[in-house]
Amino acid sequence: MGQANEGADSSVQMRERNEPNGVTAQPTVSERSPYVPESLLTPMAPRLASIVVALTFTGIGALAVTRVLIATDSFWPQVLSVVYLAALLTLQLGYFSRPGVSLTPPVSYLALLGQACLVYLPLLQFGKIWLGLPGFLAGSVLLALPPKAAIPLFALIVASVATIDTSVGPIFESVPYTVLYAVVSTMVTALVVFGLSRLSRLIGKLDASRDELARLAVADERLRFARDLHDLLGLSLSAITLKSELAKRLMADDPARTSQEIDEILLMSRKALGDVRSVASGYRELSLDEECRSAKGVLTAADVRVSVERRATTLPAAVGTVLATVLREAVTNVLRHSKAKWCVITVCTDDEVVRMEVVNDGVSRAPDSARSEPGGGSGIDNLSHRVALLGGELEAHTGQDGRHLLRATIPLDAGEVDPASRAMGLRGGRTPVR
Numbered sequence: 001m002g003q004a005n006e007g008a009d010s011s012v013q014m015r016e017r018n019e020p021n022g023v024t025a026q027p028t029v030s031e032r033s034p035y036v037p038e039s040l041l042t043p044m045a046p047r048l049a050s051i052v053v054a055l056t057f058t059g060i061g062a063l064a065v066t067r068v069l070i071a072t073d074s075f076w077p078q079v080l081s082v083v084y085l086a087a088l089l090t091l092q093l094g095y096f097s098r099p100g101v102s103l104t105p106p107v108s109y110l111a112l113l114g115q116a117c118l119v120y121l122p123l124l125q126f127g128k129i130w131l132g133l134p135g136f137l138a139g140s141v142l143l144a145l146p147p148k149a150a151i152p153l154f155a156l157i158v159a160s161v162a163t164i165d166t167s168v169g170p171i172f173e174s175v176p177y178t179v180l181y182a183v184v185s186t187m188v189t190a191l192v193v194f195g196l197s198r199l200s201r202l203i204g205k206l207d208a209s210r211d212e213l214a215r216l217a218v219a220d221e222r223l224r225f226a227r228d229l230h231d232l233l234g235l236s237l238s239a240i241t242l243k244s245e246l247a248k249r250l251m252a253d254d255p256a257r258t259s260q261e262i263d264e265i266l267l268m269s270r271k272a273l274g275d276v277r278s279v280a281s282g283y284r285e286l287s288l289d290e291e292c293r294s295a296k297g298v299l300t301a302a303d304v305r306v307s308v309e310r311r312a313t314t315l316p317a318a319v320g321t322v323l324a325t326v327l328r329e330a331v332t333n334v335l336r337h338s339k340a341k342w343c344v345i346t347v348c349t350d351d352e353v354v355r356m357e358v359v360n361d362g363v364s365r366a367p368d369s370a371r372s373e374p375g376g377g378s379g380i381d382n383l384s385h386r387v388a389l390l391g392g393e394l395e396a397h398t399g400q401d402g403r404h405l406l407r408a409t410i411p412l413d414a415g416e417v418d419p420a421s422r423a424m425g426l427r428g429g430r431t432p433v434r
Helices: 002-018 046-071 075-096 105-130 134-144 147-168 175-250 255-281 288-301 317-337 367-371 379-389 412-416 419-425
Strands: 305-311 342-350 353-360 393-398 404-411
Touching: 046 075, 046 105, 046 134, 046 175, 075 105, 075 134, 075 175, 105 134, 105 147, 134 147, 134 175, 147 175, 175 255, 175 288, 175 317, 175 379, 288 305, 288 317, 288 342, 317 342, 317 353, 317 379, 317 404, 317 412, 379 393, 379 404, 404 412
Parallel strands: 305 342
Antiparallel strands: 342 353, 353 404, 393 404
């Protein structure tokens, strides 16, 4: 154990030496918490999806331009076909198929009108060799309009292509084959445009959701770190301050007692340092029995009469850790926010739940009022959140006589449930303190 601690100390010192001005390097998201899934840190492929869509649509359009280049030797019709295709692809890829673009009705109507001009004008000019490109318009209709309007317009576009192609001259000797070819070609192009565009937009939304989940994971980790620091160090720092003041008063009259108090201050400081390291590692487990002994010692040093009654069986580790955290915060509040003369700590089990109560006198105001003031802290809120994660309740009451009660009730089987699963149900809100 000594070698392990020395290794940890040397690694911390090495990181501090490697950073200027003694500032340690900031950990990455995965280093900050073991609860951030690796899948959130792996980028997806929205850019690859956009490239596939662009190449596919360009290939479909290039077939029509190639037919124009083969059918005519005139320079301007060839240039005009390329311009038509470039404008059509720009509108398709820049608006209808672009991830993250909202297809709002006014803009979509204008875009569909422009795309209709780019599809039907070349069709009237080049005839059957431009066949297939109206599928872009049909696919965009499916993307931008609701089904009640999109399906009839889709059928109308397909029928118009068959009609126009028949009027300018059949591709085959039989007119039915020409109609079938026009219908199938337009429908296939439309479905390819619709499917690939929808897929690309969904991948873009999924990528944005991944970024948001990663941001929320980091925010949750920061909240966890802040809660742990507050809950772990609140009592330690209060006790260190109390004993330091006591040692200062005893320094002249009782050097031996002063030395004893300084030794206890050193022990508390080392314990606080270990708590900070446990917070940084993302895992910590507290002993309720040890916290009860520590609470009794700290309160006794502050001239508070303490009674600790433990009538609970062996508790699950998760339940014991939360109750130990509640006890730490309760003792911290006794020292900071009251002029207590006595304090009673009770832990018992009843009806498959464990209940811990901390009662003390000397409170001149309710804890809720202290929270609203600068420096009042957020300990009760943190405790409420921790207890709620295990399916329990936290109650805080202050009577007119200055007597304060803090009660935590947690099911004994809460340690068998993953707290992260419960946390998903608490994202919408926090269980209030009653």
